[in-house]
Structure formats: structure tokens, C-alpha cells
Amino acid sequence: MAKPNDRAGIWIVDDDRGVRFVLAEALRDAGMEVREFEDTASVRKALREARPALLITDVRMPGESGLALLEELHAQGVGPVIVMSAYTDVATTAAAYRAGAVDYLAKPFDLDQALASVQRALADAPQAEVAAAATPFPAHALLGESAAMREVFRLIGRVAASDLNALITGETGTGKELVARALHEESARRSKPFVALNTAAIPSELLESELFGHEAGAFTGATRRVAGRFEQAEGGTLFLDEIGDMPLILQTRLLRVLAGGEFYRVGGRELIRCNVRIVAATHQDLDARVAAGQFRADLKHRLDVVRIELPALRQRRADIPLLAQHFLANAAQELKLPPKRFSKAALKAIAQRDFPGNVRELENLCRRLAVIAAGAEILPADLGKPAEAQGGGDWTDALRDWAERALERNEADIHTRAREAMDRVLMEAALAATDGHRQHAAAALGVGRNTLTRKLGASRARRKS
Numbered sequence: 027m028a029k030p031n032d033r034a035g036i037w038i039v040d041d042d043r044g045v046r047f048v049l050a051e052a053l054r055d056a057g058m059e060v061r062e063f064e065d066t067a068s069v070r071k072a073l074r075e076a077r078p079a080l081l082i083t084d085v086r087m088p089g090e091s092g093l094a095l096l097e098e099l100h101a102q103g104v105g106p107v108i109v110m111s112a113y114t115d116v117a118t119t120a121a122a123y124r125a126g127a128v129d130y131l132a133k134p135f136d137l138d139q140a141l142a143s144v145q146r147a148l149a150d151a152p153q154a155e156v157a158a159a160a161t162p163f164p165a166h167a168l169l170g171e172s173a174a175m176r177e178v179f180r181l182i183g184r185v186a187a188s189d190l191n192a193l194i195t196g197e198t199g200t201g202k203e204l205v206a207r208a209l210h211e212e213s214a215r216r217s218k219p220f221v222a223l224n225t226a227a228i229p230s231e232l233l234e235s236e237l238f239g240h241e242a243g244a245f246t247g248a249t250r251r252v253a254g255r256f257e258q259a260e261g262g263t264l265f266l267d268e269i270g271d272m273p274l275i276l277q278t279r280l281l282r283v284l285a286g287g288e289f290y291r292v293g294g295r296e297l298i299r300c301n302v303r304i305v306a307a308t309h310q311d312l313d314a315r316v317a318a319g320q321f322r323a324d325l326k327h328r329l330d331v332v333r334i335e336l337p338a339l340r341q342r343r344a345d346i347p348l349l350a351q352h353f354l355a356n357a358a359q360e361l362k363l364p365p366k367r368f369s370k371a372a373l374k375a376i377a378q379r380d381f382p383g384n385v386r387e388l389e390n391l392c393r394r395l396a397v398i399a400a401g402a403e404i405l406p407a408d409l410g411k412p413a414e415a416q417g418g419g420d421w422t423d424a425l426r427d428w429a430e431r432a433l434e435r436n437e438a439d440i441h442t443r444a445r446e447a448m449d450r451v452l453m454e455a456a457l458a459a460t461d462g463h464r465q466h467a468a469a470a471l472g473v474g475r476n477t478l479t480r481k482l483g484a485s486r487a488r489r490k491s
């Protein structure tokens with residue numbers, strides 16, 4: 027068993043005697059020398075005479091917080107430090123990493139894993155895996171305990187304060203919007219608005235006025251002046267989702283605003299200065315779109331100053347149990363249903379699934395289970411087949427999600443818009459697959475050529491009107 031190379035050994039700081047004792051015993055059993063402290067004041071005293079090979083500290087303790095101590099030790103080059111806390115929210119975790127922690131142990135932790143983390147920290151190796159903690163979290167907390175997500179938390183902590191534009195990439199449903207929110211919440215702009223806009227969800231001819239607002243009379247139906255998202259986000263953060271789908275003409279307009287920091291409302295003459303941090307997101311390969319001439323390279327450079335890549339959920343399975351339990355508990359609470367829990371086997375089975383729709387798909391599954399599972403304990407049999415095995419189930423999940431959101435917001439023409447979107451997606455996919463050959467595309471879809479032409483025409487006309 028590896029021994030710390032420093033005679034002063036490992037220092038544990040926690041006001042909870044039980045935690046100190048259990049952890050210290052486990053480390054001593056592993057042949058390590060351990061000293062225990064119940065507050066940071068006694069650590070400071072001891073620091074006058076010795077230095078730890080590794081310090082493990084709690085965050086919230088009576089008196090000074092563990093993070094304050096951590097920052098100071100980090101500044102003095104004392105380390106490494108592992109932080110342990112029952113608070114695994116992004117704010118605390120990001121703060122810990124920002125202050126220089128090498129790892130973060132979510133309480134209650136598994137002793138073997140704590141030990142592994144200690145050994146890794148001593149060997150100066152990458153992140154350790156941490157046990158699942160089924161603590162309650164706020165509904166919109168960004169959760170994760172996989173090494174990949176902790177890296178994301180650390181990045182958020184590091185770049186939030188920088189005020190640089192950021193680009194978040196990742197498959198659909200991986201949590202890009204939540205990361206954008208966390209960046210905002212962790213930044214100096216947190217008291218100002220966070221405004222989100224999904225550029226793909228808005229017809230291109232409306233996007234300009236959506237972004238920059240318009241004056242009364244700017245176009246038919248514009249009866250009064252309306253502020254755009256840039257104005258709404260003044261001083262804060264503007265989240266532009268699906269930036270890869272932004273039409274080229276608007277990319278040019280956006281680039282000008284980002285370069286000059288000012289814009290005109292549609293139909294307006296007054297130059298408006300803006301101070302907005304842009305966080306953009308895309309599920310597409312933006313470099314490929316630049317190469318294909320569909321995305322402006324100069325705009326990409328402006329947005330892609332800091333990049334946060336969110337791995338697909340199947341690439342960070344360690345997060346699945348924590349997320350599943352969180353979503354199940356939240357759904358029960360929200361829908362006022364009796365609480366349910368996963369059996370060990372069910373949790374294991376879920377963690378093995380692929381989730382093409384990522385966290386959103388897992389969330390939907392948990393909501394369904396909260397409603398339909400018969401007993402208080404969810405068993406593997408309750409899970410049903412994975413969406414991908416049902417053939418096409420994953421896009422109906424996405425559709426359901428979209429419909430739920432549209433209904434929640436009381437949006438108009440939901441059915442028409444969904445049908446149009448479906449027609450458009452099918453037609454575009456078929457045309458792309460047949461190099462734009464309408465007859466072949468129609469045949470591939472199993473519709474007549476006239477139907478295809480009519481739908482294409484109708485869809486274009488509606489998008490223009």
C-alpha cells in the first residue's frame with residue numbers, strides 16, 4: 027500500500043467526529059499516517075510546524091469554511107487537497123475546484139473510493155470515482171459525479187469569472203442549457219438576466235427581430251416597439267442554442283454586433299450599445315459546418331473562445347444512478363405522487379442503457395416510471411424496453427418533450443407546427459439522401475412526387491408568410 031512520502035502524513039479536517047474517525051481508521055488500515063482536526067483554526071496552528079502530504083477537508087464547518095483554508099493553502103503551494111461535502115451542487119463543487127482542490131468527495135462516501143481518491147491524489151493522477159449520494163437537489167441543479175462531469179464543473183468554475191464568450195457542444199439533451207445557466211450563475215453577471223433563445227425553433231424571418239427587437243411599424247403586424255433578446259439580456263448572459271442552425275445572413279448580423287457591441291432594432295435608427303456575454307451551444311460539428319460554408323469562420327472564432335464539451339450520457343455512465351434517483355424523486359414531488367425508489371437491479375439495468383436522447387431521455391423515463399410503476403420499488407421489469415429497441419421510440423420521446431413544453435407555454439397551432447416540422451424533416455432527410463432528386467426522395471418516403479412537391483411548397487410558403 028502506498029505511503030505518503032511526507033512524514034506529516036494525511037490531515038483530515040471535519041467538525042463531524044464520526045466522519046473523521048471512520049476515514050482516519052480506513053486510511054490507517056491502509057498504512058497511512060493520519061492527523062485529525064476539528065476546525066481550520068487548529069490546522070493553521072499545526073501548519074506552523076508541519077506540512078501535510080495531503081489534506082482532506084469538509085466545506086461547511088462552524089467557524090471558517092474549508093474553502094477559505096483551501097484557497098490559502100493553494101496560494102501557498104500546499105497540497106494536494108481533497109474536498110468532501112454533502113453539497114454536490116455545481117456552485118460548491120466549482121468553488122472547490124476553483125480554489126485548487128484535486129478531487130471532490132460527495133458525502134456520504136464509500137471508504138474504498140475515498141481511499142482510491144487519496145491514493146490517486148498522492149500519485150498525482152487524474153480524478154477518482156466517487157460513490158453515489160442520493161441527497162436532494164434543487165430542481166435545476168446541474169448534477170454529475172463522473173470524472174467527465176467534474177471536469178466540466180471545474181471548467182465552469184474557471185471560466186465563469188472570465189466573461190469570455192463560450193461555446194458548449196454536445197449531443198441533444200446532454201445539459202447544454204443547464205451548463206450555460208451555471209456559467210451565468212457562477213459569473214459576476216449573476217444578478218442580471220439570463221436569456222435563452224433557441225435559434226433553430228424560430229423561423230429565420232422572425233429571428234432578427236427576436237434578437238434585436240423592432241420598432242413600431244417595422245413590418246406588418248409590428249404595432250409597437252418590442253425589445254429583442256439582446257436588450258432583455260443587458261448586463262447578463264444571452265444563451266443562443268442551436269447556433270449551428272442560424273441562417274448565414276443572421277450570422278453576419280450577429281458577428282457585427284459582437285464585434286462592435288452595438289446594434290439597431292429592426293426598423294430602428296437609434297444605435298443601441300449592449301453589454302452581453304454570449305454563451306452559444308450546438309449539437310452539430312461547427313468546424314464541419316464552417317468547412318461546408320454553412321457557418322462563418324469569423325463568427326465561430328468569436329463564439330468559440332472557451333469551449334465546454336459535454337460528453338453523451340453513455341460516455342459517463344457513473345452519472346446515471348444519481349440522475350435517475352434525482353429525476354424520480356423530483357417527478358414524484360412535482361406530480362404529487364407517492365415517492366418511489368429504484369431497486370439495486372433496476373438502477374444497474376438503467377445504467378447499462380445507451381440513452382440516445384441523453385439526460386433528457388433519462389428524465390422522461392423517470393417521469394414515466396414515477397407515474398406507471400406499480401409498487402413503491404421500481405424493478406427491472408418496470409423499465410420496459412429501451413427506446414432504441416422499440417424502433418424510433420427516441421424521436422417520439424423528443425416530440426413528447428416538445429409538445430409538453432409547447433403546451434406548458436400555451437403556444438398556438440401546436441399540431442400544425444408539429445406536422446409541418448415532421449414533413450420538413452422527412453423531406454429534407456430524403457432529399458439529402460437522394461442528392462436532391464425529388465422523385466427518388468418521394469419514392470424513398472413512400473409518398474407520391476406531387477405530395478412531396480405540394481408539401482415542400484406549402485412549407486416554404488408558410489415559412490415566408
Ligand SMILES: Nc1ncnc2c1ncn2[C@@H]1O[C@H](COP(=O)(O)OP(=O)(O)OP(=O)(O)O)[C@@H](O)[C@H]1O
Binds near residue numbers: 166205309349386
Ligand atoms: N447534469 C444534469 N443534471 C441534472 N439535470 C440535467 C443534467 N443534464 C441535463 N439535465 C436535464 O435534462 C434536460 C435536458 O437538458 P438541456 O435542455 O440542458 O439539454 P441540451 O443539451 O441543451 O439539449 P438540446 O440540445 O436538445 O437543447 C433538462 O430537463 C435538464 O434539466
